[in-house]
Amino acid sequence: MSEPVPVTILLVEDDEVIRRSVAMALERYGYRVTAAGDGLTGLELFRDGRHDLLLLDVMLPALDGIGLCRRIRESSSAPILMMSARGDSLDVVSGLEAGADDYVVKPVDTAVLVARIRSLLRRAAFVPPGAGPTDPPEEVTGPLVFGDLSLDPAALEVRRAGEVIALAPTELRLLLEFSAHPGIVLDRQTLLRNVWDYGWDGDTRVVDLCVQRLRKKIGADRIETVRGFGYKLRR
Incomplete structure (x- = not known):
C-alpha cells in the first residue's frame, strides 16, 4: 500500500524567526512546508508547484499579503489563511475581501493554527455541511x-x-x-x-x-x- 501524500503548505512570512518556527511546528504535525520571505517569491513558488493550502502574512515586502491573495485568486481556489500581527480591522477586512477564507492573529498558538488549517482542508475537500439547528432537510435527488x-x-x-x-x-x-x-x-x-x-x-x-x-x-x-x-x- 502506498504512503499517503502529505499536505503541502505554502508559508509566506517575512520575519525569519516566525517563518522558521511556524514551518517547524507544522512539519511536526506531518505537513510539508514550502516557505518564502516576500510576496513575489511566494507568488513564484505558488505558480511553480502544487500547494494544498496557503498561509500568508499581511505585511510582506515586494508584494503584500493582500495583493498576493488577489493574484492567487485569479487562477486558484486553494484555501488561503491570512495572518495579521495586530488583528487590525482594515487588515482583516482587506484580506477577506481579497479572497482569503479565514485569518488568525499573531502570535498564534500552534494548536489553534493547526485546527484552523484542518478546518480549511476539510472545506476544500467539498464535504457537504451537516444539518443546522433545524429539522434535517429532505434527501436531495437532483439539482x-x-x-x-x-x-x-x-x-x-x-x-x-x-x-x-x-x-x-x-x-x-x-x-x-x-x-x-x-x-x-x-x-x-x-x-x-x-x-x-x-x-x-x-x-x-x-x-x-x-x-x-x-x-x-x-x-x-x-x-x-x-x-x-x-x-x-x-x-
Missing part, C-alpha cells in the same frame, strides 16, 4: 433550483442562468448550508460552526464578508439579510 440559480449537491456544480459559476471552497460550503435550509434564517454562530467548523463568539466578519463575495457571484438579492439575526436563502 436545487432557486430562480435562475441551480445547485447540484452531488456534482457540486452551481449555475446561474445556465452558466457555471466558479466558487471557492468556503463559498460553496456556505451556499450548500443555505440551500439545505431555504427560507430559514441562519445566525452567524451557526454558520461558523457548520461551514467554518468551529464555534466562535467573537468577530464574525469572516461570515459577513464571505456572504458578500457569494452575493456578487450568485446575485445580490438571492441571500437576504435579516437584521439582528443572520441570513437566509430566498426560496
